[in-house]
Amino acid sequence: MKISTRQVLFFLACVAPVGKLILLPARLAEAAGNDLLFPFAMHYLLQAGAVFCALLLAKRGMNFSELLANTFGKIAAKVFMNIYALFLFFAALLPLLEQKLLVQSVFYDTLPSLVSFSPFFLFAAFIASKPLASSGQVCDLLAPIAIAGLAGIFILSAGSADLAALSPAFASGAKGILTAFRNGFGWFYDAAFILPFLGTFDYKKHLALKGTLCYLAGGAAVILFAGIFYGIFQETATNQLFAFTATSKFFSGISTLGRIDYLFIFLLSLVMAFYCALPLQAGVECLLQAYGRRRYLPTIFSVAVCAALLVVSQCTDYRFTEVLGAVGKQLFWIFPLFSVLVPALMLLLRRKRREIP
Amino acid sequence: MKHVTGDLEKTKDALKKLLPAEDILTFGFAAQRIGFVCVFADPITDKDLLGEQVIRALLSYDGPPSAAEIAKRLTSPETKIEPALENLAAEVLAGNPVLLFEGMDAGIVVGTKKVFTRAIAEPSTDVAVKGPREGFIEDVKTNTSLVRRRFKTGELRIETVEIGRRSKTNVAICWLEGTTPAATVEEVKKKLSEIDIDIIPDSSYLTHFLSTRPYSLVKQVGTTEKPDIFAAKIAEGRLGLLVDGSPIALTLPYMLIEDFQSSEDYFVPPYRASFTRILRLLALVVAIYLPAFYVSAQLYKLQLFPVKLLLTIAGSIRDIPFSPSLEMLLVLFVLEVLNEASIRMPKYVGMALSVVGALVLGETAVSAGFVSTPAIIIIAFSGIGLYAVPNLIEQTSVLRLAMLLIAGSIGPYGVILATAFLLVYLVTTVNFGVPLVAPFAPFARRELKDSLVKFNLGSLKIRPNVLKSPNKRRLK
Numbered sequence: 042m043k044i045s046t047r048q049v050l051f052f053l054a055c056v057a058p059v060g061k062l063i064l065l066p067a068r069l070a071e072a073a074g075n076d077l078l079f080p081f082a083m084h085y086l087l088q089a090g091a092v093f094c095a096l097l098l099a100k101r102g103m104n105f106s107e108l109l110a111n112t113f114g115k116i117a118a119k120v121f122m123n124i125y126a127l128f129l130f131f132a133a134l135l136p137l138l139e140q141k142l143l144v145q146s147v148f149y150d151t152l153p154s155l156v157s158f159s160p161f162f163l164f165a166a167f168i169a170s171k172p173l174a175s176s177g178q179v180c181d182l183l184a185p186i187a188i189a190g191l192a193g194i195f196i197l198s199a200g201s202a203d204l205a206a207l208s209p210a211f212a213s214g215a216k217g218i219l220t221a222f223r224n225g226f227g228w229f230y231d232a233a234f235i236l237p238f239l240g241t242f243d244y245k246k247h248l249a250l251k252g253t254l255c256y257l258a259g260g261a262a263v264i265l266f267a268g269i270f271y272g273i274f275q276e277t278a279t280n281q282l283f284a285f286t287a288t289s290k291f292f293s294g295i296s297t298l299g300r301i302d303y304l305f306i307f308l309l310s311l312v313m314a315f316y317c318a319l320p321l322q323a324g325v326e327c328l329l330q331a332y333g334r335r336r337y338l339p340t341i342f343s344v345a346v347c348a349a350l351l352v353v354s355q356c357t358d359y360r361f362t363e364v365l366g367a368v369g370k371q372l373f374w375i376f377p378l379f380s381v382l383v384p385a386l387m388l389l390l391r392r393k394r395r396e397i398p
Numbered sequence: 399m400k401h402v403t404g405d406l407e408k409t410k411d412a413l414k415k416l417l418p419a420e421d422i423l424t425f426g427f428a429a430q431r432i433g434f435v436c437v438f439a440d441p442i443t444d445k446d447l448l449g450e451q452v453i454r455a456l457l458s459y460d461g462p463p464s465a466a467e468i469a470k471r472l473t474s475p476e477t478k479i480e481p482a483l484e485n486l487a488a489e490v491l492a493g494n495p496v497l498l499f500e501g502m503d504a505g506i507v508v509g510t511k512k513v514f515t516r517a518i519a520e521p522s523t524d525v526a527v528k529g530p531r532e533g534f535i536e537d538v539k540t541n542t543s544l545v546r547r548r549f550k551t552g553e554l555r556i557e558t559v560e561i562g563r564r565s566k567t568n569v570a571i572c573w574l575e576g577t578t579p580a581a582t583v584e585e586v587k588k589k590l591s592e593i594d595i596d597i598i599p600d601s602s603y604l605t606h607f608l609s610t611r612p613y614s615l616v617k618q619v620g621t622t623e624k625p626d627i628f629a630a631k632i633a634e635g636r637l638g639l640l641v642d643g644s645p646i647a648l649t650l651p652y653m654l655i656e657d658f659q660s661s662e663d664y665f666v667p668p669y670r671a672s673f674t675r676i677l678r679l680l681a682l683v684v685a686i687y688l689p690a691f692y693v694s695a696q697l698y699k700l701q702l703f704p705v706k707l708l709l710t711i712a713g714s715i716r717d718i719p720f721s722p723s724l725e726m727l728l729v730l731f732v733l734e735v736l737n738e739a740s741i742r743m744p745k746y747v748g749m750a751l752s753v754v755g756a757l758v759l760g761e762t763a764v765s766a767g768f769v770s771t772p773a774i775i776i777i778a779f780s781g782i783g784l785y786a787v788p789n790l791i792e793q794t795s796v797l798r799l800a801m802l803l804i805a806g807s808i809g810p811y812g813v814i815l816a817t818a819f820l821l822v823y824l825v826t827t828v829n830f831g832v833p834l835v836a837p838f839a840p841f842a843r844r845e846l847k848d849s850l851v852k853f854n855l856g857s858l859k860i861r862p863n864v865l866k867s868p869n870k871r872r873l874k
Contacts, residue, residue, distance in 0.1 A: 045840060144811045149698045157811055164815045168822055178825035181839035299704030307814060314818045 044177030044242040049235075050255045051184040052177075053092065057231045058259035059187055059309055060316045062285040064139045065228045066270045068365070070278040073221035074213040075206060077271055077278075078264050080221035084229045085260035087381060091232030092256045095239075095384040096249040101392060104240030106330035112390040122331035128233070128379045129324035130346060134353065135227045135368055136317045137161075138361055141354055147286045147306070155355065162347040165318040169325045169343030173241045176322060179315060187312045191262055193305030195269070197289035202272030226373040227365075230320075230380035231256065236387075237323040237330070285309060321346055400483040406500040409483075410435050413496070416487040427453060430460035437486075438495035447474075447510040448495055463501045476509025488566065515540055521623035521645065523788060526662040530626040538568050538642035544625040545572055545638070553577070554632075559590055561604070565597035568642040569604070572628075577861075577869045578637050582830050586637055586650060601641035601648050608650060610829045615793055618829045620649035620656050627661050635867030651832035651865065654824070655849050657789040663852050671852035678786045679850060685783030686798045689726050690805035690813050692776050696722040698809040714770040722773075723806025729769050729777045730802065732759055734795070737781070836864040 061081075069077040103111060105125075109118035141158045149157050168176065211218075270284050273291065281287045289295075289302035325342045332338065357364055402409050410424060414437075421440045426433065434456065438448065451474040461467050469477045476494075480486050481504040486496045493511030518540070521533035534541045542556050553575045560566045569590065573583050586608070593607050601621075609618035620636070622628050623645055631649045632638050639648040649656075658678050663671035695702035696711070703711060718725055736755045743751060763769050784794050797820075804812040827834040837845035845862050847853040859873040 047841060051841075148810045150700070151698075157809060160808055160812055160815050164818055167819060171822065171826060175822060175826045178833070178839045179821055181841040182821055182825060182835070184841075297704060297706075299707065300701055303699075303702055307810070310811070311814050311818055311821075314815060 042172070042174040042178075044174055044238065046242060046245045046248055046251075048177035048180045049096075049238075049242055049248070050251055051180040052234075053231070053252050054255035054259045055184040055187040056180055056312055056316055056319075057256065058191070058263045059312045060136050061228055061263045062266060062309065063136075063143050063313075064282055064284070064365075065225060066267045066284040067279050067281050068224055068369070069221040069267070070271060071221070072213070072224055073217045075208070075271060075275075076211060076213045076218050077221060077267055078207065079210075079218045080225050081260070081264050081267055083218075083222050084225050085257060085264070087377070088229050088231055089253045089257050089260070091381040091384050092235065093249050093253040094388055095232045095235035096244070096252045098236070098384065098387055099239055099242060099244040099248060101394075102240070102244075103394065104330060105236045105327065107394075108239065108387060108390055111394060119331045122327045125233075125236070125379065125383075126324040126327035126331070128375065129237075129320045129327065130350070132227075132230050132233065132376065132379075133317065133320035133324070133350065135364070136313075136320075137350065137354060138357060138364060140313055140317050142361060143283050143286070143310075147283055148310075158354070159351060161314065161317070162351045164314060165321050165350075166340075166343045166347040168315070168318045169322040169347065170339045171322075173238055173322065173326055176315070176319065177241070183312050183315055186308050190305045190308035190312065191266070194285055194289050194302065194309070195266065197292040197302050197305070198266075198269050198273065200293075201288070201291040202269040203275070204268060204272045206272050206275045207268055223373050224369040226376040227368040230376045232384050233380035234319055234323050236384060237326040321350070399485075401481045402483060402486070402498065402503050402505050404501045404503055406433065406435060406498060409498050409505075410437070412483055413437055413487060413490075413498075416483060417490060422490060427457075429456050430458065432459070432463050432499050435498045436495050437490055437498065439490050439493055442493035442512050443495055444493075444510045444512040447512075448508070451510060452495070452497065452508055463499060465502050465504050465506055468497070468499070469506050472506070472508060474508045474510060478507040478509075479504045480507050481505075492566065513537055513539070518544070524623045524627075524661075526624075526660065526665075528665040529661045530624065532625055533623045534625060534628075534640070534645040534647055536643050536645055538570050538640050541625070541640045541645075541647065542570050542572070545629055545632075545640070548625065548629040549574070549632075557587075559587070561590060561593050561595070562598040563594070563596045565599070567598040569598070570640040572632055572638040572640065574632055574635075577633070577635050577867050579635065579866045579868060581866075582637055582651065585830060586639075598641065599643065601639065601644040601646045604639065604641065604648060608648070608829075611827060614823075614827065615796055616824065616827055616834065617654075617657075617790065617793055618652055618827065618834065620652040621646050621789060622649065623647070624661055630661070630664070631656075633872070635861050635865040635869070651830035652834070653832060653836050653864070654834050655837070657787055658850065659848070659852075664855070668852045668854050672850070675850050675852060681783040681786035682790070682794060685780045685786070686794055686801055687813070688776055688780050688783075689730065689798060690801035691810075692772070693723045693726050693802060694805040694810040694813060697806065702810075711770075711772050714772055717767045718770050719767070720769075721806075723802070725769050725773050726777065726802060726806075729773045730799065733777050733781050831866065832864055837862070840864075 066077065069080050073080055098108065101108065106118050106122050109121050140161070144158050266285070270281070270288050271278050273288050274281050286306050289305070290300070292302065295301065321343070325339060325346060328342050329339060400412060414422070414424065417437070423438060423440050425436045425438070427436070428434065436448070436452065452472055455471055455473050456468065459468065459471055461471070465479045469479060480489065486505045486507065489507045490496050494507050494509050497506040497508060515537045516535055518532050518535055520531040524533070532544060534544065546554065546556070555573050555575050557571045558568050559571065561569050571583070571586060571590070589608055593604070595603070598604065605619040606612050611618065620631065622631070628638050628647045628649065636649045636651065639650070641648070658675050663675065700708060715722070720728065736751070736759070740748060740751055760774055764771050764774060780798060784791055784798070787794070801813055801816060804816050824835050825833065825839045833840060836842060837849055842863060844860065845864065847857050856873070860870050861867045861872050
C-alpha cells in the first residue's frame with residue numbers, strides 16, 4: 042500500500058509541529074529571551090528548504106537506498122543506510138527523553154519512569170515493525186487530533202498572553218539569537234524523516250511546493266505558540282520546561298471546570314507518541330532497505346532498537362541536562378548535516394535509473 | 399455414487415440404509431397399475447401438502463411408468479428427477495419427500511418442505527422510531543423475499559450455496575449486478591467455498607471465515623436484522639449474506655462508521671441525524687474512557703479533577719476499603735453480571751433482578767461503604783454509553799475493561815499509548831480491500847457527507863468511492 046500525497050502534507054502540517062512544543066520554547070528563550078521567535082523562524086526556513094529538496098527527490102520514483110545505489114553502487118548505499126539509521130536513532134533520543142520527562146512530571150505525581158514510560162518502547166517497537174504506509178494512514182487520523190489539541194491550547198492560553206513582552210525585537214542581539222539557533226538544532230530534522238519514506242509515495246502536482254508550504258504553516262502555528270508562551274511567562278519562560286502543558290493553566294475557567302486543558306494535552310501527547318516513534322520507524326526502514334525485507338527482520342530490528350533505547354533512556358534518567366548540553370553545544374552539527382545537507386546533496390545524484398549489478 | 403435401480407425394494411432398502419434415523423419414514427401406496435414408495439423426514443415434511451400434491455394426484459394415474467410423465471401429474475411446483483441415491487437422501491433430510499416406483503432408475507423429489515417460521519416482527523436489537531419496522535427471521539426464503547421486495551430489478555442476484563458438512567445450511571449471497579464489484583462477489587464466493595465445517599448454526603460462524611484478521615477483537619463484517627438497512631447497503635455496492643436459521647444478515651465490506659449510522663438517520667432531517675451520530679461517537683468514547691480516566695486521575699493525577707469535585711470525591715471515597723482501580727473493577731464486574739443475567743434470565747424474574755441490582759447491590763453497597771457513589775455513577779453512565787452503539791458492544795465492553803486495567807496499572811500515559819496502539823491497529827485493518835476506518839483513514843473528503851455528519855439526501859449523489867463500485871452515481 043502507498044502513502045498518499047495528502048498524508049505527507051498532513052504529517053508536515055500537523056504532526057511535525059507537535060514535537061516542538063515541549064522543551065524547545067524554554068530552551069530557545071534561555072539564550073534568545075524575547076527574541077525566541079527568530080531562531081524558530083530561522084530553523085523553520087532552513088528545514089523548509091530541506092523538506093523541499095527531500096520531496097523533490099520523490100520525482101525520481103526510487104527509494105532512498107536505490108537513489109544512493111544508482112550513483113555510488115550497492116555497497117556504498119548499504120554503508121550509508123546504516124549510518125543514516127544510526128543518525129535517526131540518535132536523533133530520536135532527544136524527543137524521547139523530553140517526552141519521558143514530560144510524562145513523569147506532568148502525568149504522574151509519583152511513579153517511577155520504568156513503569157510509566159517503558160510501555161512507549163513497546164508501542165515504538167510495534168509501529169516500527171509495521172510497513173511505512175501504516176504511519177501515513179495514521180497521519181489521516183492524527184491531523185484532526187493535532188489540530189483539535191493545538192486549537193484548544195491556543196484558545197485557553199491566548200487570553201493570558203501579553204504579546205507586548207516580545208518587543209523590543211533583537212534585544213538579545215545577534216549572539217543570543219545565534220546561540221538559541223544552535224541550541225535548537227536537536228529538534229529540527231523533519232526533512233530526514235522524508236528520505237526513508239521515498240518510494241512509498243508518488244510525486245504529484247507540485248508536491249515539493251505544497252509540502253514546504255504545509256511545513257511552514259505548521260511552523261507558523263509553533264511560532265505563534267512560542268509567542269503566546271513568552272507572552273505569558275516572559276522572563277520566567279526558561280523555567281517552563283513543558284511549554285504546552287503550562288500555558289493554558291491560567292485560563293479563568295479552570296478554577297471551576299478543573300484542568301480541562303489536560304484534554305488537549307492528552308490529544309497532543311497522543312500525537313507526540315507517534316512523532317517520537319517515527320524516527321525509529323524511519324531508522325528501521327533504513328536498515329531494512331540495507332539488509333532486505335526478510336520475514337522476521339522488521340520485528341527483530343524494531344525490538345532490538347527499542348530495547349537499546351530503553352536501556353539508554355534508563356541510563357540517562359538523571360543526566361538529561363548533560364544530554365541537552367551535548368546535543369546543543371557539541372553535537373548540534375550532526376542534525377543539519379543529515380537533515381539539510383544530505384537531502385540537498387542528493388539532488389545532485391544521477392537522475393536516470395541505471396542497471397545495478 | 400450409488401444410483402437408483404429399477405428394483406423398488408432394493409432402492410428403498412438402500413435409501414433406508416443411508417437414512418437409518420427413526421424419523422425417516424417410508425409410505426407405500428398404489429395407483430391404478432404402479433406401486434409407489436414415498437420416503438420422507440417426518441418432522442420437517444408438510445404431510446398435508448404431500449397428500450394433496452402427490453398422493454391424491456397419483457391415485458388415479460394410469461399412464462406409463464415414466465418419471466417425466468409422473469412428475470407432470472404432480473401438482474407441486476417444485477419437482478426434480480434425481481438418479482443419485484446420496485442426493486435423494488440429502489433431499490429427504492432437507493424436508494423434501496422422495497417418490498420411488500417400480501421399474502424406474504430415478505426418484506422424484508417433491509418440494510413439500512414444512513417451513514417453521516415466526517412472524518415478521520421488529521427486531522429488538524435494532525429499533526427505529528421512524529422508518530420500516532420489519533426484521534429478518536430465521537427462514538432464509540422469507541428473508542430473501544423481504545430483500546427481493548425492495549429491488550424490482552433483475553440486477554438483484556441471489557445465489558444460494560450450501561455450507562456445513564452436516565447442517566448443509568443454505569446461505570443466500572445477494573448482490574446488485576453492475577453495482578457490487580465483481581471482485582468482491584468472487585472473493586466472497588471463494589471464501590465461502592473454502593469453508594469446511596460440520597455445522598453453521600448461525601451467521602456469526604461465517605464472520606470468522608470472512609475476516610482478514612479472524613482472531614481480532616475488531617469487527618470486520620457488518621451485521622443487521624433489518625431488510626431496509628440490508629437493501630440500502632447492497633444498493634451502496636456491498637454484498638449481503640442471508641443464512642438459513644439466522645435472523646442476522648451479514649454485509650461486506652464493512653466500515654466502522656456503519657455502526658454509528660442508524661436507519662432512522664435517513665428518515666429524519668440531516669441536522670438531527672448528524673447530531674445523533676456525533677452523540678453516539680461521544681457516548682462511546684466516554685463509555686470506554688471515563689472509568690479509566692477516573693481511576694488514573696485518582697491514582698496518579700488528582701489535579702485532573704476540579705477542586706470542588708475533588709472534595710466531593712474525597713468525601714465519598716474516604717471509608718472505601720478498596721483501591722480506586724479495584725473498586726471500579728468490582729462495580730464493573732457487578733454491572734456485567736447484571737447485564738448478562740438480565741439478558742438470559744426469564745422475563746418474570748426481570749423485575750426482581752432490577753430491584754436486587756438497583757437497590758440491594760447499588761444503594762446498599764454504597765451505604766455499607768463497599769463502593770463509592772462516584773464509582774457507581776461512572777460505571778452506570780459508561781454502561782448506558784455503550785448501548786448508544788449497540789452493534790459494537792462486544793468490542794467496546796472489552797476495550798473498556800482493557801483501558802481500566804491499563805489505567806489502574808500504568809496510569810494516564812498508558813491509556814494514551816493504548817489508544818495509539820488501537821489507532822494503528824484500526825488503520826491497518828483492511829477487509830475485502832476496504833479500510834475499516836474509511837472515510838477517515840484514508841481520508842476521503844467527499845465521503846464525509848454520510849459519515850459522522852449526514853448531509854441532505856440530494857448531496858449523496860455518488861456511491862462511496864472506497865467500495866469501488868463500478869456504478870458510481872446513485873442520484874441523478
